Amino acid sequence: MTDLEQFRAETRAWLEANCPAECRGPMADDEMIWGGRNPTFKTPAHKLWLERMGARGWTAPEWPKEYGGGGLSREEAKVLASELRRIKAQPALASFGVWMLGPALLAFGTEEQKKRFLPEIVRGEIRWCQGYSEPGAGSDLASIQTRAEDRGDHWIVNGQKIWTSYADKADWIFCLVRTDPEAPKHLGISFVLFDMKTPGVTTRPITLISGKSPFCETFFDDVRVEKENLVGTLNRGWDVAKYLLAHERTMIGAMGEVGGGRPVGQVAMDAIGADEAGRLDEPMLRARIADLEIDAAAFRLTMERVGDQVKAKQAHPAIASMLKYYGSELNKRRHELLMAAGGADALEWEGERSHDGKAARDWLRTKANSIEGGTSEVQLNIIAKHLLQLPGA
C-alpha cells in the first residue's frame, strides 16, 4: 500500500465512524452551518460533526497544523474531498473565514494575527463578514470612501458599506478603509479587521427578490479600530483585497461544480416519472440535464487541475475570474432546469407543500451569483485583458 492508499483507508474508516447519518445527503443552502459566537445547528449531530471536523483541522484541510488546519498535502486533501463526496457528507462548516479571510491572513497576516484568528476560524468559533462594497464603489471597488483617521495607536473609522452579507450575524468584519485620501485611489486603501460589536457599528437588513435578507447596509460612526488589526502594509490594502477576491471568486465558482440540494435528474424523475425504459419521460429535458451534468463534471475536473496549479504557484492570477464566470453561469443553468423540472408546481411561492416556494426562491437567489464577488461583465473584462490578452481590452 502506498502512503496515499494508506491515508485513504484511514480517512474512509474515520469518516464512517465520525460522520453522523444526519449529516449525509443533500443540504439546502439555508441549512448551512456558519458557526460563530452564537451558532445555530440543524440538529445536534451537525454540532458534533463540526466539532469533530474542526478538531482534526479538516474544515481547512490544507492549512498548516500550527494554525489549527489539517496540514494535509494537496494530494491528501483531494483524497479527503473524494471520500467526503463518496459518503455524501454535508459540509461541516460554511465560512467566509475559511474561504476568504484565512488565505489572506496566511499570505499577509502577522504571526500574531495568524495564531489569534486562524484556529478560531477552523473550529467555526468566529463568523466573518466582508466590508468591501459601498454605495459608490462596487465594480469600481478602489473608489471606496470609508475613512480611517489616524489617532496615534488607533484609527477612527467613518463611512458606509452596502450588500454586506450576513453583517447582522457576523462577529467580526474584514474591511477596506481609506487611510490616505491624497494618494491615487488604489494606493490609499488599508485592509483592517474589527469586532462588529464595537460601538458605532450598525447594520440594516436589505431584502432580496427571493424574499430573504441575507445582506445589510453597514454603517460606521466613529468606530475605533486598533492598529494591530491592520493586515499587510499600510495603504497597500489593495494587494490584500485582490488576493482575497481571487479566493472569493473561486469559492463562488465552485457552487457551479457541486450545486446545493438534490440532483436535477432526481428532482425531474420525481416530478415527471420514467418512460418504459426507465429513463426520464421527457426527452428534451433529459438531454438538457445530461448536458448540464457533463459540463458540471468537466468543470469539477478543471477546478481540480487549477487547484493543483495554484498550489504549485503556476496558476494565472486571472484564472479565478474564469472559474467565477463559468461556475456562476452553470449554477444559474442548474436552477433554470430545476424550475423546468418542477413545472407549474415550482412557481408556488408559499405553502407547506413547496416548503414556502423553495425552488422559486433558490432560483431567484442564483440571479445574484453573476453579481456577487464581481459581476460577470467585469470577469469577462479581466479574462479578455489578462488571460486572452485581447487588443484594446
Ligand SMILES: Cc1cc2nc3c(=O)[nH]c(=O)nc-3n(C[C@H](O)[C@H](O)[C@H](O)COP(=O)(O)OP(=O)(O)OC[C@H]3O[C@@H](n4cnc5c(N)ncnc54)[C@H](O)[C@@H]3O)c2cc1C
Ligand atoms: C448576493 C450578494 C452578496 C454580496 N455580498 C457582499 C459582501 O458580503 N460584501 C461586499 O462588500 N459586497 C457584497 N456584494 C456586492 C457585490 O460585490 C457588488 O454588487 C458587485 O461588485 C457589483 O457592484 P455594484 O452592485 O455596485 O454594481 P455596479 O458596479 O454599479 O455595476 C452595475 C452594472 O454595470 C456593469 N459594469 C460596471 N462596470 C463595468 C465595466 N467596467 N465594464 C462592463 N460592465 C460594467 C456591471 O457588470 C453591472 O451590470 C454582494 C452582492 C450580492 C448580489
